[in-house]
Amino acid sequence: MAVRIYSLAKELNVDSKELVDICTRAGVPGKGSALASLTDDEVSKVKQFMSGAKEAPAAKGKSAPPPPMRPPEKRGDDRMKVIVTPKATGPRLSSRRGEAAPLDDEPAVNEVPEAAEAIAEQESPVDAPQVEQPAAEVQDDAVVEQQEAASQEAEAAAAEHREKLAKPGPLARMVRKEDYIGPANAGTGKMPVVGAGSDQRKGGAKKPAEAKARPAVRLAAVPAKTQPKKVEKPKEETKAQKPVMTLPTEVLGANKLGSKPLAQHLRRAERTLEAEQIRERAGGGKSKEMVDDDGRRKSGRPMLGGREARQLNRDRGGSRRQRPGLGRRVRRSRRSGVNTAAPRKGRIEVQLPCTVRDLSESAGVPARDIQRILMEEGVMATINTPMDPDLTEFVAAELGLDVDFLQPETLEDKVLRRLDEMEDPEGDLVDRPPVITFLGHVDHGKTSLLDKMIGIDVASGESGGITQHIRAYQIDKDGKPISFVDTPGHEAFTAMRARGANVTDIAVIVVAADDGVMPQTEEAISHARAAEVPIIVALNKMDLPGADPMKAMTGLSQNGLQPSEWGGDVEVVKTSAATGEGMDELLDTILTVAELHEYKANPNRAAIGVCLEATQDADQGVLSKVIVETGTLRVGDIVVCGDAYGRVRSMTDTLDKSRRLEEAGPTVPVNLAGFDIAPPAGERFYVLDDISQAREIAETRAHQTRSEFLGATGYQHVTLETLFDRLDGVEEVQTLNLILRADVRGSIEAIQKELAKLEHPEVRLRILQASVGGVTAADIHLADASDAIIIAFNVVPEESARSLAEQSGVQVRRYDIIYKITDELRAAMEGMLRPEKMEVSLGRALIQQVFKISRIGAVAGCRVIQGVVERNARARVIRDSTIIGDYPIDTLKREKDDAKEVREGYECGIKLAGFNDIKEADLLEFYKVEEIARSFDD
Ligand SMILES: Nc1nc2c(ncn2[C@@H]2O[C@H](COP(=O)(O)OP(=O)(O)OP(=O)(O)O)[C@@H](O)[C@H]2O)c(=O)[nH]1
Secondary structure: OOEEHHHHHHHHOOOHHHHHHHHHHOOOOOOOOOOOEEOHHHHHHHHHHHHHHHHHHHOOOOOOOOOOOOOHHHOOHHHHHHHOOOHHHOHHHHOOHHHHHHHOOOHHHHHHHHHHHHHHHOOOOOOHHHHHOHHHHOOOHHHHHHOHHHHHHHHHHHHHHHHHHOOOOHHHHHHHHHHOOOOOOOOOOOOOOOOOOHHHHHHHHOOHHHHHHHHHHHHHOOOHHHOOOOOOOHHHHHHOOHHHHOOOHHHHOOHHHOOOHHHHHHHHHHHHHHHHHHHHOOOOHHHHHHEOOOOOEOOOOOOOOHHHHHHHHHHOHHHHHHOOOHHHHHHHHOOOOOOOOOOOOOEEEEEOOEEHHHHHHHHOOOHHHHHHHHHHOOOOOOOOOEEOHHHHHHHHHHOOOEEEEEOOOOHHHHHHHHHHHOOOOHHHOEEOOOEEEEEEOOOOOHHHHHHHHHOOOOHHHOHHHOOOOOEEEEEEEOOEEEEEEEOOOOHHHHHHHHHHHHOOOEEEEEEEOOOOOOHHHHHHHHHHHHOOOOEEEEEEOOOOOOOOHHHHHHHHHHOOOOEHHHOOOEEEEEOOOOOOOOHHHHHHHHHHHHHHHOOEEOOOOEOEEEEEEEEEEOOOEEEEEEEEEEOEEEOOOEEEEOOEEEEEEEEEEOOOOOOEEOEEOOOOEEEEEEEOOOOOOOOEEEEEOOHHHHHHHHHHHHHHHHHHHHHHOOOOOOOHHHHHHHHHHHHHOEEEEEEEEEOEHHHHHHHHHHHHOOOOOOEEEEEEEEEEOOEOHHHHHHHHHHOEEEEEEOOOEOHHHHHHHHHHOOOEEEEOOHHHHHHHHHHHHHHHOOOEEEEEEEEEEEEEEEEEEOOOEEEEEEEEEEEEEEOOOEEEEEEOOEEEEEEEEEEEEEOOEEOOEEEOOOEEEEEEOOOOOOOOOOEEEEEEEEEEOOOOOO
């Protein structure tokens, strides 16, 4: 998975820009910005490089990689070691070898702190020892020619220097810092010899004053390329020390504390400001929070922006990781109390689209800080410039913050919140019927059981014997109503089944006693568990001779359902939908469990419920099957459900469609007419007061759905980025466009799910449109324009569409079983797969004589020595066991006649297309390429 550089930088606790450089040095080019992405390979390459770089000094610098140099000030001490590389000892290094010499010695390592102190103590970057080496420094070609003796001496010193550099250590690092400064010798091409002149090194070490003095120059100097070659221009080097020179003298003189005067200074200054802040907040309860583990407040100064401050922040990164939240305090303290913005937080929330101002306000940082970060990334932004999520996340990361994106609150959110927050008065809550959902493996008898219980016969009328529609009924058992939901049992309906479990109070898992627990039984158990509802098992088909209740119960207990007769808490009722065995017991068990749970609802409120499925009826328009969860739904109510809205025109009983209902209370399933379009199955519906509010909610949802659909189907206008994708795919991937029409939304989803399984890298299905209702003329037009096939599931084309389809040649394929769709599409798609090409060897012929015929070329008089030669074959020309060419046969003659094929033992004349340089004794090897149709299983 691709990782953004800034994310990786955060993970590795390095500066994003530094990581960009590291990428380049690690051989991962083209990552010019912290927003660039890295592949997994590139990430491991970079990590490997970084760990290698860290280990390099431990390996005494011998095998350290040669990364391009960076200004040393930007690095932490550890990273300085990376600079200890063979490249670092190249011509640029040699330019300062004269200065380096005194630092090289092993004993000199112990002098590091002093040497570092000298950085600050030296006002002038160049002291006597440095001037002592100019001959070596100005070792350009001209000087070499003019001052040969001096040059040789410089060479020796450089060699000694380089040997020292190969040994990591603080001194070596310091030397390296300055090595960037001086290009005086760059371009000479002369490399000092490593290991030479150890005596001189010792001599150098005997000059502690020099050793102290030189680092002052080296640490500060940065712009190597602008350095003059002549060492006599120390003032220009001094200019390059700008960051250091801006420090107050007290800082420069205060480095007795160690070898990192800047860091010491930063910390001291921090403490000063912290003291100020503590004074400002005297008595404030938060002051304790601002003190870190060292008992110091984290702080920074406005004057210390830039590299040093960043370095210090990075140094703190390790402890920040160990103590979450510290980073926030560090950053906040840098605002030093003058900032009136909200306090900085570790995690912030922003709403998209997010402008610089929004982020500034959420993060509690001045907008100019954000603009500065953007500017460093090459983005010029005003305070009102919106940022995309990636950029926002990047800026937040730079600020040490994690960001959560909030979707703007829609009217629907507000309405839902209001309804959710509405509390039912205790007195309004009344007992309500339980909702029982039947779940289980296909064909285990869910529909039959429910049919038996309510005394109807649905199971036998279903296409293919598979439940294709979700059903919901309410029946009366001894004056007690119970609502049942029967979910389609096949795998294709998994999503709908999940919804069934969502509205349910009690799940009845139907297991065929002869089959036992099957994959979809396990799935059903998972859904029921996820819904956190009581589970009852109906061990069905007990009448069958193969019924094995012990096996089935073992399977149940293996899936965590311990039967009560085995001491568990799951009621297992043995039933037979065929004989009626166990029906009463099952109903009684359901009612007992329901009574135990005392399901209550408030009928005196606006209804909320779930749409189980929706269809488009030719006469009544959109018909949806809904179940009320709470409240009472009445004819005339304004309802909204996903992207559908309307006024309840009529309601009918789900069992008896002729029975009209004026109202439906909690858990009553009804057929409802009144929505403008078919609402999505599984979507909640709400009753609102205002039709315009309902319309707005529905339209917003429709817009969102469309955006998601377009996103999911990859529909988008071409951009420069996507253009290549499209062009790439033109020849490689075949696309079969489809338009789906079905009777209910649930079927569409099930079909889409099945079609999604027909994936192949070379052929893809693209569903241009999927909607409920009959095939319309508009569908035919769309199919005509986009070369699509129309799939009509349980629906037929309108008359106008039918004739239009005939005229335009658009194919409308009608189905009533989902698996027929997938089978046929699979076959069609397999036909679209590029055939596999296979070479079939035919035979060989020996050229016995070559006939040169004017205007025709060379004709080979051959004898077929094995197999056969066919007119349409190709021939490889083999001479001295080497293939010298591969050509199609132009003409094949037997005697004087054209031949289709010539078999083994016969002579023939062959003219190869495009090749006349045949010779006697050449061998011709014939073959042909056959195309073999492929299937998805290949
Ligand atoms: N012998 C016997 N057959 C049964 C029993 N219950 C169901 N069947 C048969 O099993 C087959 C499948 O029954 P359905 O009720 O359609 O099963 P289902 O679980 O609803 O199947 P889907 O709708 O595909 O999920 C039908 O042929 C039924 O007649 C039973 O208790 N005994």
